[in-house]
Amino acid sequence: MVPDRYKTPAIVLHWLIAAAILFQMQLPWRFHDLKTPEAFALIQLHKSVGITILVLSLARLGWRLSNPPPPEPDTLARWERMLSAIVHVGLYGLMIGMPITGWLLVSTSKTGIPTLLYGLVTWPHIPGFARLPEAGREVWNGFAHQAHGLLGWGLYGLIGLHVAGALKHQLFSRDEPVLARMAPGAVAGRWAEPRLLLIALGVVVAIAGAWLVHPRPKASAPLPPPPVQAETPEPVMPAAARAPKVEAAKAPAAPSKWTVTKGSTLGFSTLWGGQAVEGRFDAWSADIVFSPDALDRSHVKVTIDLASVATGDPQRDVALPGADFFDVAQHPRAVFSTDNFEAVGPNRYVAKGKLALRGVTRPVRLPFTLKIDGDKARMSGVTSLDRTAFGVGQGEWQATDQIPTQVKVSVQLTATR
Ligand code: HEM
Ligand code: HEM
Known part of the structure; x- marks a missing residue:
């Protein structure tokens, strides 16, 4: 007689979800x-695996509600039927409750780090929670934290009971084909049942996989090679090809307006948990009115679209515009403006200006070199900013052992008159 069994979609979903949960339960031991x-x-x-489990579990539950399970073997005792029903309901509850509390946890977190599924798709926070007043969010966050942790222990317990039940019927009775309901063809009472061995192997692979996986943030995107002078805070250009006096003599009396040309870059470098990070902004513009012989009438304004930040790591790149770092929802742009220039050597200047970033305005000193060749200019400057003064890095990111206080900012610019 062919024993009753679940239909194939239910079986496939059962084993997929089981493997995902066993994998998932290991990860917190590693990132804790x-x-x-x-x-x-x-x-x-x-977060990615958890949301996957949520989607699969809802599909599984939907299927279950419209496809009743096969009748249970007659030989099962009443208490066994009851216990297995309770455990199954509990498992469904946790297969859905765990991801929901996890989702609530990240949706109410102060850090506001977005969820990026498998580095590809942004998953929204639960609507409404982000706009709650901070005190309300904290209460929900505390609840979600407790619930996620407690349900996690509950899940360990139920999986233990569930697997113990399945093994009891499989190993100790010949007339209770329970495993065969989820692993068609399994012969009850057979210890060396190949399907059981396959399941055991799957369990080991799922658990070991979670300990062996190394989803390291990708290396930063290659940026244009930094200039030689970027090694030192004060840039030192090789001797100018042309004497500054000749330049001055050629330059018109009123400061010229310059247009930034393609290939100009605005970058920064820092460390992130000990790892070097090279970043840049891909969208920025500059209004430049400048002449070496009319420094008093020169002025520059650089406007940076902070959402265009790129560091070569998709996860970090969705985190940086968030409330913890640039907070682009409140302050989409940073502006550096200056009308105070000082010549400090041949082709070398210092701009003293102010930077408005994340709602904070602070003086910033930018030493730079400038070579003008006819109607073309090449500028290169490096400075260092105290990120904490602007509030870049909130909550857990304030810790300067993970991201140092000082961030090096460099600009390489070519412009035409
Ligand atoms: C680790 C995560 C696991 C979860 C969350 C889980 C969840 C579930 C759920 C919710 C059901 C009830 C299906 C329904 O009636 O709609 C079920 C059935 C079943 N599971 Fe699992 N399971 C897991 C692992 C395992 C493992 C490792 C085994 C085998 C050793 C196993 C064997 C079975 C069997 C034989 C059934 C059918 C029971 C019956 O209806 O008589 N499960 N599982
Ligand atoms: C079935 C799915 C899930 C399982 C089995 C699971 C399991 C766990 C467990 C056991 C912990 C450790 C709890 C503690 O130490 O207090 C944990 C932590 C965590 N989980 Fe999940 N989780 C699931 C889904 C999710 C989802 C969908 C998210 C977010 C979208 C999430 C986010 C988190 C976070 C952020 C933590 C760290 C909490 C902290 O200690 O600060 N989890 N998870």
Whole structure:
């Protein structure tokens, strides 16, 4: 007689979800309380797998409600039927409750780090929670944290009971074909049942996989090679091809208006959990009115679209515009403006200006070199900013052991008159 069994979609979903949950439950042991780039990537993986489990479990539950399970073997005792029903309901509850509380946890978190599924698709926070007053969000966050942790322990318990039940029927009775309902063809009472061995192997692979996976943040995107002078805070250009006096003599008396040309870059470099990060802004513009012989009438304004930040790592790149870093929702642009220039050597200047970033305006000193060749100019400057003074890095990112206080900012610019 062919034993009753679940239909194929139910079986496929059961084993997929089981493997995903066993994998998923390992990850917190690895990222717990760590703020390294790898932990950051592991949390993103945990969130990705968790949302996948949510989707699969809802599909499984939908299927279950419209496809009743096969009748259970007659030989099962009443208490066994009841216990298995309770455990199954509990498992469904946790297969859905775990991801929901996890989602609530990240949706109410102060850090506001977005969820990027598998580094590809942004998953929204639960609508409404982001706009709650901070005190309300904290209460929900505390609840979600407790619930996610407690349900996690509950899940360990139920999986233990569930697997113990399945093994009891499989190993200790010949007339209770329970495993065969989820693993068609399994012969009850057979210890060396190949399907059971396959399941055991799957369990080991899912658990080991979670300990072996290394979703390291990708290396930063290659940026244009930094100029030689970028090594030192004060740029030192090789001797100018042309004497500054000749330049001055040629330059018109009123400062010229310059247009930035393609290939100009605005970059920054820092460390993130000990790992070097090279970033840049891909959208920025500059109004430049400048002449070496009319410094008093020169002025420059650079406007940076902060959402255009790129560091070569998709997870970090969605985090940086968030409330914890640039907070582009409130302050989409940073503006550096200056009308105070000082010549400090041949082709070398210092601009003293102010930078408005994330709602804070601070003086910034930018030493730079400038070579003008006819109607073309090449400018290169490097400075260092205290990110904490602008509030870039909130909550757990304030810690300067993960991201240092000082961030090096460099600009390489070519312009035409
Ligand atoms: C680790 C995560 C797992 C979860 C979340 C899980 C969840 C579930 C759920 C919710 C059901 C009830 C299906 C329904 O009636 O709609 C079920 C059935 C079943 N599971 Fe699992 N399972 C897991 C792992 C396992 C493992 C490792 C085994 C085998 C050793 C197993 C064997 C079975 C069997 C045989 C059934 C059918 C029970 C019956 O209806 O008589 N499960 N599982
Ligand atoms: C079935 C799915 C899931 C399972 C089994 C699961 C399991 C766990 C477990 C056992 C912990 C450790 C709890 C603790 O130490 O307090 C944890 C932590 C965490 N989970 Fe999940 N999780 C799931 C889904 C999710 C989802 C969907 C998200 C977010 C979208 C998420 C986000 C988190 C976060 C952020 C933590 C760290 C909490 C902290 O200690 O600060 N989880 N998860």
